[in-house]
Amino acid sequence: MIIYKPTPKITAMTFDLDDTLYHNWPYLVEAERGLLNYISERYPDSSHLHKDDWQQFKRQALRDDPTLFSDMGELRRRVLSEGLQRGGYAGSTLKKAVDDCFDWFYYQRSNFKVSDAVATVLAALAKKLPLVAITNGNVNTKQIGIDEYFQTVLKASQNSPMKPHAHMFDKAAALLAVPRKKILHVGDNLEKDVWGASLAGFSTAWHACDRKMDIRSEPVRVLPNLEIHELEELTYLV
Numbered sequence: 001m002i003i004y005k006p007t008p009k010i011t012a013m014t015f016d017l018d019d020t021l022y023h024n025w026p027y028l029v030e031a032e033r034g035l036l037n038y039i040s041e042r043y044p045d046s047s048h049l050h051k052d053d054w055q056q057f058k059r060q061a062l063r064d065d066p067t068l069f070s071d072m073g074e075l076r077r078r079v080l081s082e083g084l085q086r087g088g089y090a091g092s093t094l095k096k097a098v099d100d101c102f103d104w105f106y107y108q109r110s111n112f113k114v115s116d117a118v119a120t121v122l123a124a125l126a127k128k129l130p131l132v133a134i135t136n137g138n139v140n141t142k143q144i145g146i147d148e149y150f151q152t153v154l155k156a157s158q159n160s161p162m163k164p165h166a167h168m169f170d171k172a173a174a175l176l177a178v179p180r181k182k183i184l185h186v187g188d189n190l191e192k193d194v195w196g197a198s199l200a201g202f203s204t205a206w207h208a209c210d211r212k213m214d215i216r217s218e219p220v221r222v223l224p225n226l227e228i229h230e231l232e233e234l235t236y237l238v
Contacts, residue, residue: 003226
């Protein structure tokens with residue numbers, strides 16, 4: 001643990017999920033690859049579309065509706081709808097196809113369990129203080145085995161802008177009902193998590209599990225209170 005700034009007595013914690021509690025990218029890449037194969041097999045009229053085509057649909061959807069930057073689920077549905085329409089699917093057939101492909105992807109995207117070490121730390125913390133998850137993503141916390149540790153899981157959406165926007169931090173603070181400085185937000189991104197939570201009045205701990213942690217090589221807008229290399233170190237604070 002590296003201490004950058006004094007930290008008050010912590011009475012609640014909030015957690016980012018992707019790349020904080022598990023390395024997200026490999027699961028996401030595998031689910032993306034599998035989705036293209038699934039579409040080719042189940043919806044062959046759209047099988048002529050390549051990865052670049054789907055990326056173009058994504059870019060266009062974001063240009064048409066920038067609120068989709070905060071809603072990965074709705075963005076994926078829009079992209080799937082565009083691609084499947086290009087294959088001639090329409091009406092109720094299109095809706096069923098979009099739902100089917102989305103459900104397949106969402107399951108595969110969350111088709112893993114967090115490590116026993118992470119689950120053990122969360123269980124220990126949850127016995128001592130309330131925990132809330134705050135994520136820009138849309139992982140299924142029940143499927144990956146951590147839902148029971150959190151009082152609630154806040155996910156970015158079109159009506160709930162992604163971090164570093166204050167919206168989800170404010171919702172967490174209202175739910176936890178403790179002084180904001182006594183809420184420790186734990187996350188891997190020094191802008192979205194550390195800077196965003198700091199602006200919202202939270203204390204912060206930087207922890208990344210997807211890369212070697214070296215603050216000198218990161219885009220720092222504000223220093224965290226703490227730098228945590230092993231998640232277990234959080235148990236020393238309670």
